[in-house]
Amino acid sequence: MGDPTLSPSSTPPAAPGHLHEHVITSLRDMVLRGELVAGRKVPEAMLCARLGISRTPLREALKVLAAEGFVALRPNRGTVVVPIDPEGLAQLFEVKGALERLIGLCLPDRIDVDALARIEALHGEARAAMEAGDMHSYTRGNHAFHEALAAGTRNDALMQTYSGLQQKILRARYAVNAQPERLRRSMADHERIMAMLRAGAALDLARCLEEHSRHTGQAMLRQLRRQETAKE
Amino acid sequence: MGDPTLSPSSTPPAAPGHLHEHVITSLRDMVLRGELVAGRKVPEAMLCARLGISRTPLREALKVLAAEGFVALRPNRGTVVVPIDPEGLAQLFEVKGALERLIGLCLPDRIDVDALARIEALHGEARAAMEAGDMHSYTRGNHAFHEALAAGTRNDALMQTYSGLQQKILRARYAVNAQPERLRRSMADHERIMAMLRAGAALDLARCLEEHSRHTGQAMLRQLRRQETAKE
DNA sequence: CGAGGATAAAATGAATTCAGAAAATGTTCA
DNA sequence: TGAACATTTTCTGAATTCATTTTATCCTCG
Numbered sequence: 367m368g369d370p371t372l373s374p375s376s377t378p379p380a381a382p383g384h385l386h387e388h389v390i391t392s393l394r395d396m397v398l399r400g401e402l403v404a405g406r407k408v409p410e411a412m413l414c415a416r417l418g419i420s421r422t423p424l425r426e427a428l429k430v431l432a433a434e435g436f437v438a439l440r441p442n443r444g445t446v447v448v449p450i451d452p453e454g455l456a457q458l459f460e461v462k463g464a465l466e467r468l469i470g471l472c473l474p475d476r477i478d479v480d481a482l483a484r485i486e487a488l489h490g491e492a493r494a495a496m497e498a499g500d501m502h503s504y505t506r507g508n509h510a511f512h513e514a515l516a517a518g519t520r521n522d523a524l525m526q527t528y529s530g531l532q533q534k535i536l537r538a539r540y541a542v543n544a545q546p547e548r549l550r551r552s553m554a555d556h557e558r559i560m561a562m563l564r565a566g567a568a569l570d571l572a573r574c575l576e577e578h579s580r581h582t583g584q585a586m587l588r589q590l591r592r593q594e595t596a597k598e
Numbered sequence: 599m600g601d602p603t604l605s606p607s608s609t610p611p612a613a614p615g616h617l618h619e620h621v622i623t624s625l626r627d628m629v630l631r632g633e634l635v636a637g638r639k640v641p642e643a644m645l646c647a648r649l650g651i652s653r654t655p656l657r658e659a660l661k662v663l664a665a666e667g668f669v670a671l672r673p674n675r676g677t678v679v680v681p682i683d684p685e686g687l688a689q690l691f692e693v694k695g696a697l698e699r700l701i702g703l704c705l706p707d708r709i710d711v712d713a714l715a716r717i718e719a720l721h722g723e724a725r726a727a728m729e730a731g732d733m734h735s736y737t738r739g740n741h742a743f744h745e746a747l748a749a750g751t752r753n754d755a756l757m758q759t760y761s762g763l764q765q766k767i768l769r770a771r772y773a774v775n776a777q778p779e780r781l782r783r784s785m786a787d788h789e790r791i792m793a794m795l796r797a798g799a800a801l802d803l804a805r806c807l808e809e810h811s812r813h814t815g816q817a818m819l820r821q822l823r824r825q826e827t828a829k830e
Numbered sequence: 831c832g833a834g835g836a837t838a839a840a841a842t843g844a845a846t847t848c849a850g851a852a853a854a855t856g857t858t859c860a
Numbered sequence: 861t862g863a864a865c866a867t868t869t870t871c872t873g874a875a876t877t878c879a880t881t882t883t884a885t886c887c888t889c890g
Contacts, residue, residue: 386661386671386843410871420845422654425873426661429618433662435758439618442851442872457755461700468696523689523766526667527759534755642841652875657843674842674881
């Protein structure tokens with residue numbers, strides 16, 4: 367199969383300044399969305415052209431991605447996009463479960479009305495997306511919903527750690543085709559989560575969140591394994 | 599006040615090749631050990647001389663450290679070492695507690711004899727260091743002990759996440775003067791942890807580890823706050 | 831004597847350049 | 861014909877260089 371056909375001239379020369387964050391974000395998005403194919407070498411020259419930068423800032427960004435675990439730098443042999451393996455995904459969910467529990471335990475004590483309102487709003491959006499059958503929109507809404515829950519704890523370390531895991535998981539989410547049945551079950555979990563949150567029941571909320579994470583993880587794993595075996 | 603007086607000529611010109619990891623590790627160590635003072639600008643030129651490299655690889659490493667949260671890159675205004683604030687430290691311990699619990703829950707099921715032997719050995723070393731009153735050695739031993747527990751779960755994501763938190767906490771640990779009384783209590787916790795681990799009591803082990811983390815965190819916070827107020 | 835502003839110095843961000851290593855290509859010889 | 865070696869080409873890692881921005885210094889003017 368051929369290259370992903372990235373058009374080299376999609377961005378104008380780009381104004382000088384500090385484009386760090388932008389370059390990192392762009393690259394990470396490309397990895398997450400599967401535009402940079404797992405297992406393949408990162409096309410340095412093309413990305414430079416694509417982003418309108420030289421190799422220096424690109425390599426700086428690749429170093430950061432490597433530290434985050436999205437790519438691997440093999441000395442003198444180029445950079446490769448690390449593949450998603452089911453074992454690693456299961457491990458990510460295991461850690462995420464522990465954090466979800468912590469979120470549930472902290473949230474009722476610390477959440478304020480604004481945060482609760484935002485969570486309610488995001489929950490509504492996700493439900494609307496599900497009812498409309500808009501998978502892509504649901505994925506984004508679901509992600510935002512859980513991030514908002516984490517944010518409600520007012521713990522930056524927790525948020526950052528949680529987001530890091532979510533991003534890695536998001537990569538797999540893009541790679542697997544979500545099942546409509548799964549969406550409905552996920553939404554049912556969300557309804558229960560909201561009920562516990564409104565009731566301020568920390569322990570129950572913690573259990574719900576942990577369980578929800580486990581369910582999601584198991585479903586994704588099954589689907590990923592199914593797709594992998596189907597490819598052979 | 600003057601510079602930390604870092605001798606520019608401590609390393610020879612350095613052979614060419616891939617020194618990435620080494621540069622990152624060196625810089626991180628300097629931050630952790632307080633050699634690069636919190637709040638102050640990172641002396642780029644001096645570090646280049648010190649490490650025998652040019653600005654390009656140094657800046658790549660600084661980007662990684664920035665992503666890890668040890669330094670902050672202010673656009674066009676230089677890089678600064680981020681200060682340790684008690685609030686952030688408390689948050690780190692909160693997250694660590696959740697991971698400790700997970701470690702405790704998983705460990706009895708997954709640990710093998712080799713890992714258990716290594717943990718026992720590290721536990722012995724830490725105790726010896728405590729009895730000898732060697733603070734520095736105890737700190738290292740304690741760190742290695744907990745890392746080994748995490749490693750015993752055979753979950754890479756958990757290990758990486760845990761190590762990341764531990765490193766940030768380690769920075770504060772270097773900054774506060776440990777109290778001998780604290781050391782003894784810590785060691786008592788470790789004895790209980792080992793007992794639970796040998797007994798294979800997952801839930802109890804989880805509780806012990808979580809509690810131990812909370813105690814350690816509270817003690818460090820008190821000490822940090824005490825030192826901060828003493829400085830004024 | 832002090833505030834405001836112009837000029838000089840420095841430091842930052844990024845492109846370019848250069849040396850060394852790996853892969854690809856071509857050639858020779860069994 | 862095909863395997864082993866030599867050569868060329870490409871690519872990687874890092875130093876150097878360059879433009880821009882910021883900071884410091886100094887001069888003028890109130």
